[in-house]
Amino acid sequence: CITVDAPDKPIVIELNINITQEVIYRLATDVQQNIDDNPEIF
Amino acid sequence: MATQAEIEDPISERPRRRVGCWVLLALAALLSLGVLIAWISREDLADSLISSELAKRGIQATYEIESISGHREVLRNVVVGDPKRPDLTIERAEVTIGYGLWLPRIESVRVVRPRLFGTYIDGKLSFGALDPLLFEGEKRAFEFPDMRLTLIDGRALIEGDYGPVGLKLDGKGHLQGGFKGELGAMAPRLAVPGCSPVRATLYGTVAIEGRRPAFKGPLRLGAVSCPDQQLQLARAGFQVDVRADEAFQVFEGQLGLDVGATRFAATQLSGLTGTSRFTWRDNGLTARYELAGSGLASSQAVAARLELDGSLRARRNFERIEIETQVDGSGVGLGSGLDGTLADAAKSAGDTLLGPLVEQVRRQLASHQGGNRLVADVTVRRTGDRTSVVVPDAYLRGRDGATLLSLSRFQYATGGTEAVRLAGNFSTGGAGFPRIAGRMEQDPKGGFELRLSMAEYAVGSSRLAIPQLALTRRQNGTVGFAGQIIASGALPGGRAERLLMPVSGNWSPSAGLALWHDCTELRFEALQVANLTFGRHRLTLCPARGTPIVRFGSGGLRVAAGAPSLQLAGRLGETPISIRSGAIGFAYPGAISAKQVLVSLGPAATASTFAISDLSAQVDKDIAGKFTGADIRLSAVQLDLLGAEGNWRYADGRMTIGDARFQLVDRINPARFEPLSAEEAGLALIDNRITAETVLREPKSGREVARVDLVHNLNSGRGNAELAVVGLVFDSALQPLDLTRRAEGVIALAKGTVTGTGRIDWDEQGITSSGRFTSESLDFAAAFGPVKGASGTVEFTDLLGLTTAPSQSIRVASINPGIEINDGEIRFALHNGEILGVEGGSWPFLGGTLRLQPVEIRFGVPEERRYVLEIEGLDASRFVERMELNNMAATGTFDGTVPLVFDTLGNGRVEGGLLTSRPPGGNVSYVGELTYEDLGAVANLAFDALRSLDYRQMRVQMDGSLTGEIVTRVRLDGVSQGVGAKKNLITNAIAGLPIRVDVNIRAPFYQLIGVSRSLYDPAAIRDPREIGLIDAQGKPIEPRSNGTPSVPEPPKDPIADEAVIQRRESEEMP
């Protein structure tokens, strides 16, 4: 059978998780609403 | 006869004189009786002769001739007049005739028991039938016939106007010399005009010497009471010794006088004795008299003994009278009336400086009572109806010889056409008595003027001096006065020292007293009103239009005065006070009003000032009124009370202010707090201590901020104020910004209630203040983000300076600097309201605690701030559970630090965050459905490994923006397959191999959390329309052509397509 000799260095498993979302577009309407709700601070 | 009493009222003399002449008439009638007989016999003794004579005279007479001879005729039972009511009856008459040269001459007549009846009506004496005989006679002066008469038991009765008078005469002797007889006259009810009938008796000897008749003997009168002249005499005895000349024209003689208790109007005399020598000649009377009255009592004066000696000259039947008298009274004293008025004066002036002075005069007079001597010489002249009294000088001397009162060149004239004249000088003196010198004189217009001055008269602390005072009495009866007085002593409600006061005004019985008709300048060395004392000052008071300043009449005392301005400096108790005011008006009863009043209280350097624009008050028992527009600057406390108004009351030494309103303003610039409005404030000033209590409200919202109780000692400048914040509610209506500008840009959107107490103490060194403030739950937004549910108590060591005690701790329900952290506790200290020294904070954090290391934050200064968070004992499983990663499981406990950096805007970044697991490590496993497409050998291995992975050590590194994206690098060491992981060839092969798993998660920390939830929870996925991916019609919104936001383009990422993963449930890998 095949033997895999353990490499002296640990096997590095690298995972890159990138979580982004198309944020800006999602918020466009809420932002408009926010101005109307709080006119005194905008 | 002129006695002291008579001088005052010459009118009463007439009845006495009439009585006197009455006696003379009676005497004349009797004597003429003898003459009658002689007349009859002398003419013609023959019976027929007599009867013819009588008949010739129409005299009806009957008689019996006992015997007639050449020398003697004896008639019996002579009856003259109507036999039924004879005018004259003679029992027996003997006439002896001598023959002179050529005419028979009657030598002597002897009459036995003659009875004569006469009447005296309307001043006419009539003896009935005898009148023609008696009164017809020649007009020659009456002369006694040259013959001897013997009268035995001669009686006469005269009735008439003055009541019946019975006379009895016995006597014998030659009518022109040597006749002696006894006369007795009795008038039981002698009628004296204006008086009740008097019982009068006269008894004495009658003698004729050298044709001059004389009478000597007592005249006694019984009780005399004359209501008209208010004269009563108990009894009066006169020792008469009078001689007349032949023709009864001249009377002279002596009169001894002894009158009993006399009462004339209000004057009483217990007795009057004296002698007088008088001559009456051709209707003129001159008399000298020495009279002594005893027991004189009148309302003005009393005297034990009053000796009057002097002379009286009357001419033309009393038409001109001149009386001169030397008066010498001893035991002279104060009359009860005078004493009464002095007593009243003392009582009414009781509480002023006049009280003790008048009382002293009364006491002195009382002590001198009865011991004084009055010496005066008085001349009274009366011509027609003009009477004048002149007193060249008169002295009243005390027992010790000092002159109490002296009068000189005194003249008084009244009556007749000329006006009343009065002039004279007087002066008073004597130990204990005021020394007054005065001059009275006539002024041409008919009034008279009295000028007087009084040297300073002092009793105890009351002193009064009258440099000069002029009283003028005008004809209409009003008395005008002008002068100056200098007074020291008690005034109603205060005291004055050397008060120099010009006095001008007038008094009239109808209008009463009116004082100061125009502006008057008062000067005083010191004036004390209640506990206000003023030093030397000059004050000008002006009357209101048309009314005098002081009026005291039927309407009672009314005072109304004003001053264009007022400037006084003095002391209130021991505190220096200076008062300046504009126009000030004062009326009693009535009101005080003053404009622009400026009062400064306390030593100049630290004086508190009260500037009041309008002050008014009602004045009666105590003074109460209103004030508006007052600005009060308390020096000790750097605070101002502006626009104060309210009402005030001053009563028995206490000044209280009620329901006052004012704005409390911080005098320091920039102000430590915004103006607060005080309502229903109450203030009291008692003996130099100001106590005040009020409710301070925020003006716009009217919400109560704090209750203040203040005590301030004006003198020492020491005081304290206690603040009670019962419930300060912050909400949309009231924000910290409204209370203090310093909160602007530091704290906003506060919501919640703060309670607490504060105390401020101040003295000459300075101000210290402290306070404790608590809130159950307070939300607010700060630069680093919103804070919710802050609670706890903060201890301030310097409240005004906003400095807290060290290590204050508050609990915070949640704080969101980007990530919401809950249930934290922060220990901090605030310094000067600017530097927040955070000593530490700890949060329970996922099974462990998150601890904030000490940091210093400077408020209001935009600066970068560094915090270091320590995590200790983070329980991975709690982490997973908190993050609601249902499909994940993890164990292991982590420690580490997360340094945070907040930029000037308050955005937080993690820089070099590191968490490491504690030995022996833990397990990470993914229990959710996991499908994977072509991930490459290694990736697939990883996934499988992820199913359950034991690790010996996990290290998590974090960097990035809290509000943005955080890069998290997870390194797992000592990895081995955990229980439940699918074993496969590779996994078994490498089971023993040292595997290190690095997971780099680049995701918004937030999204990390948000994403993971959506990984497995469809509900978490939002409606694309709602999140802007497709528009309302479902068309996808084309992203802008120029690229996506700055977030770097993510590499293709297996995990990212989670949606894809979810749908393929099956697991293709072997």
Add this chain to the structure above:
Amino acid sequence: QRDPAYEAARQAGQVGEKTDGYLGVVGDQPASIQKMVADINIKRRANYAERAQAQNATLEAYALTQGCVLIGRTQPGEKYQAPNGTWQTRGAGAPQRDARCP
């Protein structure tokens, strides 16, 4: 209904809308203006925190989006920050905005 002082400051160009969604002080202005801007930004920050949490977005993202809209709504004469960071005065035309603005 803005606070009059804030409205005046905007019209006077003393303050302007920044790209990151917050208000900025244009040039050096008195402390009162700076304090007012700080106060408004605190309120915007609290607002963004709540809205971002509700929208499951990061505070930064929410703020950025808000900035885009606010700059879009500036009135002529008001100031706004261009993507390159410089202050511009809004003219009649559209303002310069970040590419990613919606």
